[in-house]
Amino acid sequence: MEHLELRRKIIIMISIMAAMLFAALNQTIVGTSLPRIIADLGGIEYYSWVFTIFMLTSSITAILVGKLSDIYGRKPFILIGIGVFTVGSLLCGVSDSILELILYRGIQGFGGGMIMSTAFTAVGDLFSPRERGKWQGIMSSVFGLASVFGPTLGGYIVDHFHWHWVFWIFLPFGLVAFAAIYFLFPSVQRKEKESIDYTGSLLLTITVVPLLLSFTWAGNQYEWLSPEIIGLFGVTIVALFLFIRTEKRVASPVLPLEMFKNKVFTISNIIGLFLGAGMFGSIMYMPFFIQGVMGTSATKSGFVMMPLTLAMVAGSTISGQIITKTGKYKKLALLGLFIMASGMTSMHFMDTETTNITATLNMILVGTGLGITFPIFTLTVQNAVEHKYLGVSTSSVQLFRQLGGTIGVSIMGSVMNNTLADHFSENSQKLIASTPNVTPQMSEQIKELANPQVLLNQDAVMAKFSSLPPESVVFLKQVMEILRESLSYALNGVFLTGALVIGTALLLTFFFLKEIPLRTSNESKAKLKDQSA
Numbered sequence: 001m002e003h004l005e006l007r008r009k010i011i012i013m014i015s016i017m018a019a020m021l022f023a024a025l026n027q028t029i030v031g032t033s034l035p036r037i038i039a040d041l042g043g044i045e046y047y048s049w050v051f052t053i054f055m056l057t058s059s060i061t062a063i064l065v066g067k068l069s070d071i072y073g074r075k076p077f078i079l080i081g082i083g084v085f086t087v088g089s090l091l092c093g094v095s096d097s098i099l100e101l102i103l104y105r106g107i108q109g110f111g112g113g114m115i116m117s118t119a120f121t122a123v124g125d126l127f128s129p130r131e132r133g134k135w136q137g138i139m140s141s142v143f144g145l146a147s148v149f150g151p152t153l154g155g156y157i158v159d160h161f162h163w164h165w166v167f168w169i170f171l172p173f174g175l176v177a178f179a180a181i182y183f184l185f186p187s188v189q190r191k192e193k194e195s196i197d198y199t200g201s202l203l204l205t206i207t208v209v210p211l212l213l214s215f216t217w218a219g220n221q222y223e224w225l226s227p228e229i230i231g232l233f234g235v236t237i238v239a240l241f242l243f244i245r246t247e248k249r250v251a252s253p254v255l256p257l258e259m260f261k262n263k264v265f266t267i268s269n270i271i272g273l274f275l276g277a278g279m280f281g282s283i284m285y286m287p288f289f290i291q292g293v294m295g296t297s298a299t300k301s302g303f304v305m306m307p308l309t310l311a312m313v314a315g316s317t318i319s320g321q322i323i324t325k326t327g328k329y330k331k332l333a334l335l336g337l338f339i340m341a342s343g344m345t346s347m348h349f350m351d352t353e354t355t356n357i358t359a360t361l362n363m364i365l366v367g368t369g370l371g372i373t374f375p376i377f378t379l380t381v382q383n384a385v386e387h388k389y390l391g392v393s394t395s396s397v398q399l400f401r402q403l404g405g406t407i408g409v410s411i412m413g414s415v416m417n418n419t420l421a422d423h424f425s426e427n428s429q430k431l432i433a434s435t436p437n438v439t440p441q442m443s444e445q446i447k448e449l450a451n452p453q454v455l456l457n458q459d460a461v462m463a464k465f466s467s468l469p470p471e472s473v474v475f476l477k478q479v480m481e482i483l484r485e486s487l488s489y490a491l492n493g494v495f496l497t498g499a500l501v502i503g504t505a506l507l508l509t510f511f512f513l514k515e516i517p518l519r520t521s522n523e524s525k526a527k528l529k530d531q532s533a
Contacts, residue, residue, distance in 0.1 A: 137320020315371020
């Protein structure tokens with residue numbers, strides 16, 4: 001496909017980006033809309049599953065489709081992905097209960113995993129590694145645009161229309177993308193001698209799903225050492241052992257283990273794991289700081305976060321252009337990781353006096369570093385393996401990054417919750433000791449306020465206690481201030497953890513990632529042993 005004329009390549013790329021934007025917008029638009037959806041459907045106890053089920057189904061589909069697309073070609077799977085995602089979106093809009101919505105979000109996830117996996121792999125089919133940089137940078141910017149417009153559009157829709165339109169508004173966009181890819185994307189013949197590794201696929205699924213669930217639930221629904229979490233980890237270990245044993249024996253493994261003998265492939269995925277952990281783990285908690293600690297409204301919070309996305313778009317685009325022009329990527333990766341770690345370190349020093357301007361500047365630093373770095377490790381993996389492994393290697397990058405993000409959010413959530421509880425308990429006890437005539441009722445109210453969610457709607461909380469005596473109201477305001485300081489202290493620990501994780505990725509890149517020349521053609525089949533020597 002790399003020998004197609006440039007005009008047709010560009011048209012195909014526009015079609016692929018349209019499909020990606022369709023999936024990414026549907027994903028980012030849900031976040032701001034979900035509170036209103038839950039208010040209508042009920043089932044607040046299942047709130048997190050609306051996101052968790054999408055993560056599970058999309059992660060598994062991405063890695064499985066990666067290998068299948070190497071056998072059958074990319075076109076069938078990106079078309080199936082758009083079709084499944086469209087059906088899932090349509091069904092989400094007609095949900096009558098939270099359980100139906102979760103089921104249909106799972107269907108969306110199957111389609112989304114196919115779209116994302118095949119879209120980035122298709123870039124590798126169309127362009128040589130040397131040319132790929134700028135296109136993958138542009139592809140990454142699609143996520144940035146979706147992050148800018150999705151939440152804003154979602155809020156507008158639920159404020160002015162029925163929430164069903166959150167899932168339906170982009171359906172025509174998906175149909176256009178389907179038609180464009182159907183008519184423009186070249187088909188390839190199936191590799192007849194390739195068999196499908198059903199056993200390996202099943203064992204890989206049994207390995208990844210419990211692992212993702214364990215890190216999603218640990219510290220939230222269950223304690224880290226609870227039988228449920230230990231059981232999930234146990235299932236993962238057993239399934240992983242059986243998976244490795246199976247993959248060594250089958251003729252066409254779903255995840256060829258020989259790729260891990262390639263040092264560039266292995267190190268790039270490990271770095272991607274750390275990058276995902278630091279990126280998702282830290283950025284997920286930044287809105288909490290802006291709204292809970294700084295007291296910025298939800299609407300203004302979106303504007304404070306927006307520069308991160310715009311900086312990421314700019315960084316990824318510029319990074320891709322530089323890689324294509326110079327053929328070099330290691331120094332650029334080090335620069336991006338350094339900028340990102342610097343931004344997170346700066347976030348660590350924010351406090352209750354931090355202004356929106358300071359927070360915005362920190363967001364620009366993190367976004368720029370992330371944008372520079374994000375496309376690089378997909379490129380290093382694709383460049384390090386033979387073209388016949390393009391699909392499965394690209395999917396592996398997404399899987400490791402997703403695993404890193406899940407692990408990062410879980411660990412940093414535990415850091416925040418434990419630090420917050422200790423800091424708040426210590427300082428609230430000091431307040432009680434220094435305040436005369438503290439009644440049992442006031443002590444109970446302290447326990448009721450020991451929740452960071454309180455800070456996201458302080459006016460409503462104070463209105464609830466407005467009937468109390470004036471001295472009690474003053475006391476509760478002091479408790480709220482302690483909670484605000486405790487949340488700031490806890491999130492400082494989260495951001496520092498994120499900075500250390502990205503710093504680790506920086507060291508791994510500096511000492512262990514070997515820069516190999518970017519191939520100028522997909523037909524140049526460099527041997528794996530030469531690339532990993």
